[in-house]
Amino acid sequence: MVRACVIHGAGDLRVEERARPEPGPGQALVAVRYGGVCGSDLHYWRHGGVGDFRLREPMVLGHEVVGTVVAYGDGAYGDGASGPVPGTEVAVHPATPCGVCPECLDGRRQVCRDTRYLGSAARMPHVQGGFAAEIVVPAGQLRALPAGLPLRRAALAEPLSVALHAVRRAGEVTGRHVLVTGAGPIGCLVVAAAKAAGAARVTATDLLPEALRYAGLAGADTLVRADDPDDAGWPDEVDAAIEASGVAAGLDTCLRRVRRGGVVVQLGMLPPGGSPFAGNLVVSREIELRGAFRFDTEFDEALTLLATAPHFDALISEVTPLADAPHAFTSAADRSRSCKVLLDFAD
Template identity: 65%
Template sequence: MHACVVHKAGDLRVEEWDPGLPGPGQVLVAASLGGICGSDLHYYHRGSVGDFQVREPLVLGHEVVGRIAALGPGAEGGPAIGTPVAVHPATPCGTCPECARDRRNVCGQARYLGSAARMPHVQGGFAQRFVVPADQVRALPAGLDPRRAVLAEPFSVALHAVRRAGEVAGRRVLVTGAGPIGSLVVAALRHAGAAEVIVSDLLDAPLDIARSVGATATVRADRPDDPAWPDDVDVAVEASGSGAGLGTCVQRVRRGGTVVLLGLLPPGETGFLGNVVVTRELTLRGAFRFDHEFDDALALLASGLDVGPVVSHTLPLARAVEAFDLAGDRTRASKVLLDLGGE
């Protein structure tokens, strides 16, 4: 078996990998496709995501679909061998106050596929085969193609962000950042009934994708005088992960409006217009990962919700370095998939 492994910043290799056998309550997944996420790119380029530093070889990837290849003891009650599945990447502790309040996505002890947050690291899904707890796999709904199902994880992030925004039906919403997550937020907002969704970005190509999945207007972030900028919006979702994007959201949302912080900002402190938040009595909400939205995302994708334009390229696992370089070039690519070939 082979896997895509990061050793340190700039050192990404496709190398032999032994997934081991599934233990009690676990399954072995033969992976078919994996989506390259922004956090995967951070591990590749920086050797870290925020404060999480790569300290040992780490198999990347948490957006993965495949088939059940083997069952560990006690896992017979779930999907049978051969079943096409998507993988929920989080393993919350189940006992902390956050888990007890059904906010498992902010569990402080959670383990996440392809994450360096803990030692030993949690190995990810960019491998031809990998082992996960059985309760983290979901049989794909009938008729859902794996190329659509592989977007369930990032679409779940978008669904959670929209839910953190509160009621958006009939509202006017600004989204800063038209990368894959920002564009999926657009699709989620339109599905939730947002009347207008205005999207900003520094590049034209991502804005074209945002329009194709439902944006009612787009604007270049580097053109502050563009008349397409809204004077005030009910809700703003910051999906670019930049201080400038957060500033734009705070400035453009109406008095009493809501700003959802979704994109992870650079490490350290980020200045923002705190007095504007106070005097306009804005609500700022963080949105981190997801939980139950994973099942909702699979159902919506199976229903035909069109987010296909977000995927721009598919490359084989053997060309993983090329795929990562491509995924990091926003002038050429949006969501890049790896054909893991584990089936």
């Protein structure tokens, strides 16, 4: 048996034992060491769903996981197969696109219409997640860690990939001014990704001082209280804006601050149903409004960046043993004192 962090319904999070998985053909068995608590995990815990995806059966949470290869099933290692040797420290890419739908064939696997994603209720039966002491995943989803990258920092690879994809959706940002609304873990990583992409200036906004402090650690040049219209840090206009808060007010800010002909990327998942936005500005200023969903090849880029950037460690605010998972979720939900919270599966 192995212990796992399982959501049964809104507010019903349990650490329970499940049968130890066995890798089948083409699969790998991974001993998980760290798992990052994501905003979507918090939504399942608080509300029983995220966006339009509702929980309909118990589900192991988690899709930001790293660990060590234990074993392989038939055909996944040796005889020309390319899985990392058992004992290798790896990060797990959480997506398994179908590879045959129009989106996959068009090179946009992140919006595959039939993908499987760890810890997601988007389909039934749900795709069980990675918050377990041992998990089985397709061998092709394993990525050996670059030299010098510790497992703990590598746990940021999945959310950093989301950030890198959002910055890519914003277009060329080299030498430009980028606004990031929302300085949660994803927003802070968007700040870091924008700076890594060559942005000359990044302004980050949030309601909470501690969140803004983490955005500063991530590399933001200017920090602005989102609820203070008189804050001197507000830019007159920016070249691109990335909305990472998931609230309509953040999108409104982006549309009003971006220059004419600029790009706004909606990254934060807005509440279910319709959300009002300043559509007339999109028309009169020819603003390009783009969505950003998950990622694809950015996962490998994220690992390379993390290996050379130890300052990312500062965004990990807490590491909690699996047995105390409810405490970890409570901490992760308290943005007044936390950024990225990790679960530790070592014991």
